[in-house]
Amino acid sequence: MKSLANKRILLGVTGGIAAYKSADLTRRLREAGAGVRVVMTRGATGFITPLTLQALSGHAVRLELFDANAEAAMGHIELARWADAVLVAPASADFMARLAHGRADDLLSTLCLATTAPIALAPAMNQQMWLNAATQANKSILETRGIRLFGPAEGSQACGETGPGRMLEPLDIAALAAQLFESNVLSGARVLVSAGPTREALDPVRYISNRSSGKMGYAIAEAAVEAGARVTLVSGPVSLATPERVARVDVVSAEEMRQAVLAHAGESDIFIAAAAVADYRALEPAQQKMKKGREKLDLALTRNADILESVSALARAPFTVGFAAETENLEQNAEAKRRAKKLDMVAANRVDRAGTGFDGDENEIELFWEGGRKHLPRAPKPRLARELVSVVAERFHAKNPA
Numbered sequence: 001m002k003s004l005a006n007k008r009i010l011l012g013v014t015g016g017i018a019a020y021k022s023a024d025l026t027r028r029l030r031e032a033g034a035g036v037r038v039v040m041t042r043g044a045t046g047f048i049t050p051l052t053l054q055a056l057s058g059h060a061v062r063l064e065l066f067d068a069n070a071e072a073a074m075g076h077i078e079l080a081r082w083a084d085a086v087l088v089a090p091a092s093a094d095f096m097a098r099l100a101h102g103r104a105d106d107l108l109s110t111l112c113l114a115t116t117a118p119i120a121l122a123p124a125m126n127q128q129m130w131l132n133a134a135t136q137a138n139k140s141i142l143e144t145r146g147i148r149l150f151g152p153a154e155g156s157q158a159c160g161e162t163g164p165g166r167m168l169e170p171l172d173i174a175a176l177a178a179q180l181f182e183s184n185v186l187s188g189a190r191v192l193v194s195a196g197p198t199r200e201a202l203d204p205v206r207y208i209s210n211r212s213s214g215k216m217g218y219a220i221a222e223a224a225v226e227a228g229a230r231v232t233l234v235s236g237p238v239s240l241a242t243p244e245r246v247a248r249v250d251v252v253s254a255e256e257m258r259q260a261v262l263a264h265a266g267e268s269d270i271f272i273a274a275a276a277v278a279d280y281r282a283l284e285p286a287q288q289k290m291k292k293g294r295e296k297l298d299l300a301l302t303r304n305a306d307i308l309e310s311v312s313a314l315a316r317a318p319f320t321v322g323f324a325a326e327t328e329n330l331e332q333n334a335e336a337k338r339r340a341k342k343l344d345m346v347a348a349n350r351v352d353r354a355g356t357g358f359d360g361d362e363n364e365i366e367l368f369w370e371g372g373r374k375h376l377p378r379a380p381k382p383r384l385a386r387e388l389v390s391v392v393a394e395r396f397h398a399k400n401p402a
């Protein structure tokens with residue numbers, strides 16, 4: 001269940017006997033490293049108290065759509081955006097019907113309409129309710145819309161009957177939820193990612209750098225692992241933990257990053273250059289700490305070699321994705337960069353908007369490749385990284401048919 005680590009799960013609980021198992025499910029998800037926020041239907045509160053789920057999730061439970069206080073804190077649209085996945089367990093027959101018909105008359109159904117995150121339901125109901133033609137029709141509608149159904153299992157039921165309709169056990173639901181984040185679109189591919197800033201020394205204690213936090217590159221490395229790739233991450237100095245199953249190579253300067261990238265690029269299928277590499281370094285870094293004295297100080301800088309150009313010039317160049325951080329003319333600049341550096345794809349983002357870009361937790365990206373483009377709307381970086389990886393996989397396979 002490694003892929004649940006750091007994921008944001010919005011757990012919906014609806015009105016059914018199995019709601020008592022939601023408490024255990026909340027614990028299982030958190031034990032696997034996920035952050036959990038719970039939304040209960042009014043029906044669910046007849047079976048388990050919000051207080052129990054609040055204590056186990058560590059966050060206030062949301063119940064009402066029309067709740068001015070909650071809207072002021074994390075509004076329903078924000079909550080829908082926050083989620084990496086929506087998991088409804090138990091999902092009642094009535095909730096399935098509401099979802100199948102696009103209803104938005106309570107908080108949970110509204111969130112399900114408003115989110116772009118994957119949605120999974122763990123149905124739980126009496127076996128006749130499950131087998132009823134209406135429920136089966138709703139199930140088909142939901143599945144054709146890409147909503148996953150976990151279970152139900154067969155067996156003895158709380159009502160004394162035996163048949164299909166039992167909710168899966170919490171551990172099984174958590175394991176299936178983890179799979180929501182795993183795909184095999186890059187199965188076996190070797191992916192090289194660069195991340196973070198570089199530091200160009202001016203003297204032994206000072207350097208030129210930039211505001212890159214490394215969050216986007218690290219999220220891409222993690223998403224590539226979840227897509228089945230073997231991932232090497234060449235990282236500038238950042239304060240981020242190495243994602244699981246990622247081989248990390250630490251570097252400091254642009255030249256070190258270039259050498260580390262070139263050492264791995266030849267054996268990589270895909271290179272995603274998310275690092276913010278300094279364009280210039282000091283021409284002659286001082287050997288000793290520079291003393292304060294002069295009123296005016298001129299620094300002579302010299303261009304660093306371009307990592308992307310070095311990689312795309314390789315005889316066996318990987319599928320190469322560059323990032324373009326722009327403050328204006330996004331499309332023209334990104335396309336110009338793609339052509340000039342012979343890249344397979346450019347991921348362009350505006351870095352002049354509050355909360356997105358360099359140091360923010362969210363981003364918004366426009367992808368460009370030969371003959372195509374795709375807008376990835378503003379979202380938390382981990383989610384955006386997963387979307388980016390799936391587009392990269394699609395284009396990579398289009399270029400290298402099996």
Ligand SMILES: Cc1cc2nc3c(=O)[nH]c(=O)nc-3n(C[C@H](O)[C@H](O)[C@H](O)COP(=O)(O)O)c2cc1C
Pocket residue numbers: 013014015016017018041042043044091092093094095124125126129
């Ligand atoms: C004691 C009791 C147990 C119930 N158990 C279930 C159940 O397991 N599954 C189900 O779909 N509905 C069950 N229902 C019916 C739902 O609670 C009812 O359809 C409700 O409107 C669901 O609302 P909600 O989906 O908004 O929570 C039960 C009702 C009662 C009174």
